[in-house]
Structures are given as C-alpha cells and as structure tokens.
Amino acid sequence: EAGVAQSPRYKIIEKRQSVAFWCNPISGHATLYWYQQILGQGPKLLIQFQNNGVVDDSQLPKDRFSAERLKGVDSTLKIQPAKLEDSAVYLCASSLEYTQYFGPGTRLTVL
Amino acid sequence: QKEVEQDPGPLSVPEGAIVSLNCTYSNSAFQYFMWYRQYSRKGPELLMYTYSSGNKEDGRFTAQVDKSSKYISLFIRDSQPSDSATYLCASGNSGYALNFGKGTSLLVTP
Numbered sequence: 001e002a003g004v005a006q007s008p009r010y011k012i013i014e015k016r017q018s019v020a021f022w023c024n025p026i027s028g029h030a031t032l033y034w035y036q037q038i039l040g041q042g043p044k045l046l047i048q049f050q051n052n053g054v055v056d057d058s059q060l061p062k063d064r065f066s067a068e069r070l071k072g073v074d075s076t077l078k079i080q081p082a083k084l085e086d087s088a089v090y091l092c093a094s095s096l097e098y099t100q101y102f103g104p105g106t107r108l109t110v111l
Numbered sequence: 112q113k114e115v116e117q118d119p120g121p122l123s124v125p126e127g128a129i130v131s132l133n134c135t136y137s138n139s140a141f142q143y144f145m146w147y148r149q150y151s152r153k154g155p156e157l158l159m160y161t162y163s164s165g166n167k168e169d170g171r172f173t174a175q176v177d178k179s180s181k182y183i184s185l186f187i188r189d190s191q192p193s194d195s196a197t198y199l200c201a202s203g204n205s206g207y208a209l210n211f212g213k214g215t216s217l218l219v220t221p
C-alpha cells in the first residue's frame with residue numbers, strides 16, 4: 001500500500017513570496033490533515049478535511065494560509081505572503097479511522 | 112497548559128539498555144494514545160497505539176497508558192543504535208487531530 005505522498009520535499013523562498021505544497025493521501029482515506037512542525041516541537045494541526053469539507057481550521061492563520069482538497073483526494077496548502085516564522089516542516093497525514101499516517105513532509109525555509 | 116507534555120531530553124543510553132519514555136496529558140476525554148518515531152528529516156512513523164488504559168506489546172516495544180494519572184509510557188527493551196530517533200507521544204479521539212508532545216530525542220550508543 002502506497003503511503004502519503006508530498007511534494008516538494010524542500011523549498012527555500014524569501015519572505016513575502018508565496019509557496020504551495022501538495023499532498024496525496026493513502027487511497028481510501030477520507031480524513032486529511034495538515035500539520036506544521038517547527039524545529040524542536042511536535043506537529044501542530046493547521047487544518048483537517050473530511051472528504052472535501054473542512055472539519056477544523058481554527059489554528060490556520062487565514063490571513064496568509066489557505067488550503068483546499070478538491071474531489072476529496074489530493075490537497076494543497078498555500079502560504080501567501082510567507083513570513084520568517086513560517087520556516088518549518090509541513091506534514092500531511094491521512095486516516096481511515098483513528099490511526100494517522102504521515103508523509104515525509106516539506107521542509108520550508110523562509111529567508 | 113499544553114494538552115500533552117513530554118520531556119524533550121536528549122536521552123542517551125548504551126546499546127542493550129531498557130529505555131523508558133514518558134508523557135502526561137491534561138484532557139481526560141482523550142481515548143487514543145499513539146507513539147510515533149521520527150528519524151531526522153523524515154515524517155513521523157506510527158510505532159504503536161493504545162485505546163483507553165492498559166498495556167500493548169509489540170516485539171521490543173511496550174506502550175502503557177494509565178488514565179487515572181493521565182500518564183503515557185513507552186518502553187524499549189534491548190535498545191539498538193537504530194532506535195536512535197525522536198519519539199513523539201500523541202493523544203486524542205477518533206476522527207480528530209492528534210495533540211502531540213514536543214518529542215524526546217533518544218540516542219543509543221554502541
């Protein structure tokens with residue numbers, strides 16, 4: 001069974017630029033999560049989708065972050081404009097029931 | 112107060128030692144308890160999960176949850192250098208996002 005796929009793996013941008021991350025969850029997993037992991041911290045939820053509807057986006061900085069999950073499968077997370085404090089690993093996870101499986105993450109560096 | 116607290120370490124042990132990793136959580140409604148292992152520059156890998164209180168064993172790994180004290184533990188027997196990683200505990204409920212600790216960095220020296 002293929003795991004959660006994410007791209008790109010690494011991205012370096014300058015502050016105020018925009019960036020987008022892509023996630024393809026495990027086939028059949030209805031729930032998809034985007035987490036932000038800052039160095040030395042555990043992952044923190046940004047947004048949760050159930051199929052293509054948003055379940056929880058309470059911690060998403062909506063003035064600069066946006067996410068969508070078209071057709072209930074792939075998802076994209078966008079940051080515009082990026083700030084220095086957005087430097088982190090962005091992790092996508094998917095689940096069928098209670099166990100969440102993570103992708104390799106996208107490491108973002110904002111200069 | 113964070114939902115899940117975990118000592119970040121680092122923890123250094125010799126090969127073959129028994130390792131004990133611990134977390135506490137604050138929300139008594141949490142039903143699921145997970146341990147993830149994260150190697151450097153990789154995504155978290157699900158190691159074990161437990162529903163409600165009790166123990167669960169898988170090879171050299173034992174997960175333990177005590178809901179009365181809100182305490183989560185992971186024991187690693189006969190630790191190996193390949194166990195060197197960051198271990199993340201997490202808790203939550205089915206259908207909801209997990210609440211993670213900061214992770215404990217473990218180094219097993221040959």
